[in-house]
Amino acid sequence: MPTPARVRIAPSPTGDPHVGTAYTGLFNWMLARQTGGQFILRIEDTDRQRSTNESEEAILRSLRWLGLEYDEGPDVEGPYGPYRQSERSELYRTHVRTLIENGSAYPCFCTAERLSEMRALQRKEKRDPGYDGQCRSIPADEAQQRMDANEPYVIRLKVDKQGATVFQDHLRGEIRIENRTIDDQVLMKSDGFPTYHLANVVDDHLMKITHVLRAEEWITSTPKHVLLYQAFGWDLPVFCHLPLLRNSDKSKISKRKNPTSLDHYREKGYLPEAMLNFLALMGFSPAEGEGEEVFTQDELRQVFSLDRISLGGPVFDLTKLDWLNGNWIRRLDRDDLTKRIQAAIPEGPATETGFIHSVLPLVQERMKTILDYADLTDFFLAPSIHLTNESFRRAKLPSADLVRALERAHAILSEVPDLDPDRDSGRLREGAVDLGLKVGGFFMALRVAVTGKSATPPLIESMQVIGRDQSLARIQSAIDFLQSESEL
RNA sequence: GGCCCCAUCGUCUAAUCCGGUUAGGACACGAGCCUUUCAAGCUCGCGAUACGGGUUCAAAUCCCGUUGGGGUCACCA
Numbered sequence: 001m002p003t004p005a006r007v008r009i010a011p012s013p014t015g016d017p018h019v020g021t022a023y024t025g026l027f028n029w030m031l032a033r034q035t036g037g038q039f040i041l042r043i044e045d046t047d048r049q050r051s052t053n054e055s056e057e058a059i060l061r062s063l064r065w066l067g068l069e070y071d072e073g074p075d076v077e078g079p080y081g082p083y084r085q086s087e088r089s090e091l092y093r094t095h096v097r098t099l100i101e102n103g104s105a106y107p108c109f110c111t112a113e114r115l116s117e118m119r120a121l122q123r124k125e126k127r128d129p130g131y132d133g134q135c136r137s138i139p140a141d142e143a144q145q146r147m148d149a150n151e152p153y154v155i156r157l158k159v160d161k162q163g164a165t166v167f168q169d170h171l172r173g174e175i176r177i178e179n180r181t182i183d184d185q186v187l188m189k190s191d192g193f194p195t196y197h198l199a200n201v202v203d204d205h206l207m208k209i210t211h212v213l214r215a216e217e218w219i220t221s222t223p224k225h226v227l228l229y230q231a232f233g234w235d236l237p238v239f240c241h242l243p244l245l246r247n248s249d250k251s252k253i254s255k256r257k258n259p260t261s262l263d264h265y266r267e268k269g270y271l272p273e274a275m276l277n278f279l280a281l282m283g284f285s286p287a288e289g290e291g292e293e294v295f296t297q298d299e300l301r302q303v304f305s306l307d308r309i310s311l312g313g314p315v316f317d318l319t320k321l322d323w324l325n326g327n328w329i330r331r332l333d334r335d336d337l338t339k340r341i342q343a344a345i346p347e348g349p350a351t352e353t354g355f356i357h358s359v360l361p362l363v364q365e366r367m368k369t370i371l372d373y374a375d376l377t378d379f380f381l382a383p384s385i386h387l388t389n390e391s392f393r394r395a396k397l398p399s400a401d402l403v404r405a406l407e408r409a410h411a412i413l414s415e416v417p418d419l420d421p422d423r424d425s426g427r428l429r430e431g432a433v434d435l436g437l438k439v440g441g442f443f444m445a446l447r448v449a450v451t452g453k454s455a456t457p458p459l460i461e462s463m464q465v466i467g468r469d470q471s472l473a474r475i476q477s478a479i480d481f482l483q484s485e486s487e488l
Numbered sequence: 489g490g491c492c493c494c495a496u497c498g499u500c501u502a503a504u505c506c507g508g509u510u511a512g513g514a515c516a517c518g519a520g521c522c523u524u525u526c527a528a529g530c531u532c533g534c535g536a537u538a539c540g541g542g543u544u545c546a547a548a549u550c551c552c553g554u555u556g557g558g559g560u561c562a563c564c565a
Contacts, residue, residue, distance in 0.1 A: 189563040196565050220560045317499050320515045365528045443524035455526035
């Protein structure tokens, strides 16, 4: 049995709930559940300008929708709270004090103007960008005076530019970065809130996080985190950087080139099961498997392995999601699918439980998304069918034959008390042969007359739902339509 | 541009760590079967080791280089 992993995701609530959050969340969740550890949600809302409550709520809602249950979080009691960084300011303050006292950090009074001038100069002279360390040399007592005088300042990490910082990435092995390329990172902003780097390290330590599974974009800042762990004298967690989801042009997935909001997928009728399944297949492969790649959340939990993650950045291509979604819809039982349709589609005659139950056998295997239900079923309840000459074209029959076919179908179906697929398809077929018409064309004419479409679920079963009388009325309307058209 | 990461079918990937497979699967695509249409299902097909060196009896696999792609260089995360 593996040792239990305590893992976390740390989204910042600054926009729509992102597929990247779900992706990283899923991998963390799988590791926690598989090892019998804990999965924690921590809200990184230290950016006071951009963080919003709505965004945080949307993240919680999305995780719940996906079924990524967390053991500790802003709305789930836990022993290491609070789980919102904006509520942990005092912790960061005391920890940053420790760093100043042990010489690992220092106050910096440089203004934004000086910093931007410095960067402009560095760019011009083609030097490595980074803080030039001017405020390092301010004596402690002078610094204290200026802080006491309410002069704005930040706290920076004092990076020894000699040597290199080395760490192990679980998937990539040793990663080594020269210290001269590591900036004197701001740890605490002038508003008194910590930056990601400080808050992240302090919280991961305090919350006893064992594995840091996060996106690849964090690799280059990991040395700063390592330096912080060392400055505090803390043990390192396992670092494991996941590949980044990509647009089709291979760039980091973005809103401009892909729908990235989880809300979007929910609203478009995707199932959380399919989304999770799809995300899991991005970079992870369950086994040396054969056959279809459909996995339940529970199966994923069981087969997951940190060692079976591939490193190439996967293109977030929805084609497979569509297939998975259709597949997952087909697996749902009647009542489950009914509930999901009712949750996704505005209430109306088409979403009444009885009606859904009557049409599901006809449309379930044709749905790729929950929203498809509406298009697939609209003709059943339509008060009238809009017909055009064009719609009858696929019957490949001249107008006179169309009328003959429909009149014969009308006569046949008028004789039966109610519809029976086996019996009536035989009778209609005989009718077609009797008229000397191709069976396919005959049925297509009838299909278009009754549904207005050339692609529908099985015809007679559909007419059963519509009702014999209503079906006959539609056939009659079609005959009238064709006759009036031919007179023109 | 500096630094860091990555590189197998159109896409997601297996085989890579511990060299030996006709380089496998899934999705998409094409064909056929089923069939009154569309789906679903079944069968078959198309299709890849970026390039160049090296090591070796043998390289997708190990090493080096090249090329390509990506990330990162904020008082954002």
